[in-house]
Amino acid sequence: MHEQELDTYWKTVVDTIQDAVMIVDPIGTIVSVNKAFEAVTGYGKEEIIGKSCTLLNCNICEVAREKKEGHWCLLFKNGTLSKRRCLLLTKDRRYVHVLKNASILKDSDGQVIGGVETMTDISELVAKDSQIEAFRRQLQSRDGFHGILGASIAMQRLFDLTTNAARSDAPVIILGESGTGKELVAAALHELSERRRKPLVKINCAALTESLLESELFGHVKGAFTGAHKDRKGRFETASGGYIFLDEIGDLPLSTQVKLLRVLEEKVIERVGDNRSIAVDVRIISATNRDLKDLVAKGIFREDLFYRINVIPITVPPLRERASDIPLLANAFFQRIRLKRGQPVQGISNDAMAILANYAWPGNVRELKSAFEYAFVNCHGGRIQPHHLPPNIVAAVHPTPLPAEGKMNAGAPFKKQQLIEALGRAGGNQSEAARLLGVSRVTVWHRIKRFGLSPDQFRRRPAGWPDTPT
Secondary structure: OOHHHHHHHHHHHHHHOOOEEEEEOOOOEEEEEOHHHHHHHOOOHHHHOOOEHHHHOOOOOOEOOOOOOOOOEHHHHHOEEEEEEEEEEOOOOOEEEEEEEEEEEEOOOOOEEEEEEEEEEOHHHHHHHHHHHHHHHHHHOOOOEOOEOOOOHHHHHHHHHHHHHHOOOOOEEEEOOOOOOHHHHHHHHHHHOOOOOOOEEEEEOOOOOHHHHHHHHHOEOOOOOOOOOOOEOOHHHHOOOOEEEEEOHHHOOHHHHHHHHHHHHHOEEOOEOOOOOEEOOOEEEEEEOOOHHHHHHOOOOOHHHHHHHOOEEEEOOOHHHHHHHHHHHHHHHHHHHHHHHOOOEEEEOHHHHHHHHHOOOOOHHHHHHHHHHHHHHHOOOEEEOHHHOOHHHHHHHOOOOOOOHHHOOOOHHHHHHHHHHHHHHOOOOHHHHHHHHOOOHHHHHHHHHHOOOOHHHHOOOOOOOOOOOO
16 A cells, blocks of 8 residues: 555544544644544534634643743654543543543654644543442441441440450450350450450360360470470460450360369469469350350350350341341342452342341341352352242242332232231331332331321220221
């Protein structure tokens, strides 16, 4: 292809480029732009050609108006501009993020005749970066009460008791079903206490054999048993000045219980294979999902130890007893998992949320988090729907689908009965009734008006009042 032919097709080539291209003369007057420039800035060719490039209000444009140098801007002084991020003002007064490259243009005699700039629109990338950074900050932040989420009355009581217990140095026992977050409560106690600058050492009493457990708790001396090649500190010595968290204390062997009782009473430990006492200053937090009183009755757990560790009992409520916290927890898990996986999942559908709100959650918060891990494996875009959730959860709830608004009349008697039952269970509380029905509070309000009901009918009725109003 000859040079003349190249000149003929050059305009087509420039208009095909996806990056915006602008050519200016030595004083900054725009002499040519391509179609991508029009798309990025919103200016048509007839509007922009002949105007000064300052119209774009580039935030990195460095003006050098010293007439004696003959330069209008620093591009003509320096010769090039490479991969500079900047903001341009569009015709509709919006700022767009672009990546700019520029160079001066010279004629065959080496005289500067203008400059050319290419601008890549990176607004979407900047927006995604901002969103990712926001999610990253959310992941790094400690939501709620020292990382524990909950707005229900039961959780507010838990937070108050934990705060007060942190001011004491007495032993604490955290009671609750598996998956309720007992370890988080232990961490909150440590963070709120005067010992927060000292260690919080954790050990699961059910995870080790009896011999290994004693060595882990109290340490050992060289030669105490096969494999003990040197002296080793135990967890109590490591935690000195701070906290030790004994999880699953109900599984502690009786022989170890005797030694733990001595630590509580005398504040000393003995390493395995040694008879020397070592003083320790440790606050003990224990936790269990078992009924210790029942274990005491069966002779599995020492009664004297029970009373020594049961000084400040803190009970973490199961998720089914604070169902109003489920949407809060669900949204938190959704946001965190979406960021970790980087999937384009937009949210949680109302139908899926209704199932989550009405499931009993025997595995508590841990099971709820696992349900979202499962859902993200199945959902690759859009919103999480019921069929994305674990089948056992969906099957256990058996939600009654609500008819479409256009078919309200056909299901009106059934809807009225549903609403009456929900309001009765909620004591007239419309928000709670909405949760039970899996709909919004506004929907409940509209149905109350439509069916001629009143929340007062369901609030503390006198003895003998019919259970189901008509």
